[in-house]
Amino acid sequence: MTPSKDSGSKLIIGNGKILLEGDIDKYSVPDLWKRYHQIEDLQNIEQVDLSKAGLLDSAGSIFIEQIAIDIKQANNLDKPYTELITNYNDDQGHTLKIFSQSKLEDSKPVKPESFFEKIGSNVIDFGRSLFDAMVLAADIFYWAIVGIWKKKGARKGSFTQQSLLIGLEGVPIVAVLSIIIGFILALQAAAQLRMFGAEIFIADMLGYAMLTEMGALITAIIVSGRSGSSIASEIATMKVSEELDALKMMSINPIRYVIVPKFYAMTVCMPLLVVMSIIVGIFGGLLIAVFYLNLSPSAFYNQLINVLTFKDFITTMIKSTFFGWAIVIIGSFYGLQVEGGAEGVGKATTFSVVTSIFTVILIDVVFSLLYLP
Template identity: 30%
Template structure:
């Protein structure tokens, strides 16, 4: 049966002493602190004990020593009176290694916020450097493939084009059609106040051709195809298939990245054209309902009032957006390390970065076209 640990505070010759007896082991001291809180015994002496008397202790281990030191105020230099030399040596060992845990420093929320902003800026800078390095590697591999056209794999490019183009026609068409309806409806409602509702045709045409058609298609492709590229290559990274390719002398950029970039580079203008037509069809349907236009009148006015350069500006952006989305998707896929959790995190990052870069590039194109007078 485990002996109960007993302790009391006494004064011997004017010196506060903590006397202990019984067994002070990890098993016997369980519940001691709870009993102390309930009993709330405080020592009759007002000072912390300057001596620990364990001559009455039968069994002792490090857990018991730590408990006795806490009862004595946790002093590292408190002397010990022991019955056995082994107990005194154990006390000295525990006291020499008994280091108080430093309190966690208080951090001002402003300093903490500034530190987080600084870390984020550094991460963004390093990410931009890594992306530029990746684009440079892609250009080198592409130049080598152009010098030796047999290195291109048409079958892989066609297979990727099916995934990013044919399989995406339905969702791009439906969403662009609905956006065309929304633009026409809002245009009619706002322009009718000024008796200029017929200008809704121009609003639909310019909005779809210059901005919304290509931008909406790029966002859909980033969320659909860009994330798929990251997940596919990331899974290969987790399964060490990319490392196996490097081991047998195959360049992952040439075999995995280049076909996907070329596929999206070729497919994006086709998808944007399809989205533009679907958006115009949605605008035409809305105008026939709200303006009593016929389809022939809608497209005739569109042809007469919307210049061809409005169409070209959107189509010029399409391949650039496609290349950026594919490159970022493949880049993040190659950054996957460790586990499936990394695949999910980098897939999310790929979509966010792709959409961010697309919007930034769209703003840059808008400034360039404005300066060029287009």
């Protein structure tokens, strides 16, 4: 069975037959296939002669059989194509028999879905997923409310642990990105405002933008990437390794035990992170106001305080809480939906982050329309 790379195989036509010489294996078939396709007419050819053929493997066997099938069709022959293969020895006959395509005729493989079938099944899948996500959200809210009074089935210390993971460990990255965004926003605006002598309005622009939009949005996007992915991958890994089933078998509700602590932590930490983001972002802008536009900090503060309203602050806090809930629900949903082991965990994490960011922006649009000044 050891295949040879340079077998010097030949395909010769003559005397009403195709004569194959040398080893007919995976190394010689590519060249023989090209030579075979140079034959213009298979008519008057009635057999494939293996009298000078050497070793056959699965590729060679299938190649020979394909020639026989083509000869049968070209000449409209009545006999089975296997009878067109002649002068083979016992070993070659054995190989031809094992790799015969004739056995495959009964078992038609399932064809992949067509383009429109794929669209249809994707729409149905989306509908089902949406419904499942709603059911999960209802479950999480139920257990989150019930859990306030009923401590049974909760993991001790999990709220603190999750708050540290989602909140405290997220502080540095949220702070750094917020100060950079505030800095850039102010820098871009400063150049324009300076042309009109309206430098002082940088405080209005920055304060309003950070309070109503940027602070919450920056934080939500960072938390989606950081905590959303971590929630999805943690739950997905627990699902794959049957830890969630084990919890069920211990009569512990996995949603109550695993997801609700994250939900509580997100409810508390998300608004706090947003507040920090707003303050730090405005501080970034203040640096530009002071060092680039030569405004005094007190003038900046006085201008800023005029534009910030309590209503905007409350709206942002409510909005950021919704962002946090969406991130937990989506992360948990993709984690619980996981199938197919390690690869599934990766997919769940990716889908979770993409969907979270999309949903956060969607919620932002809804809030912007509802609370349009």
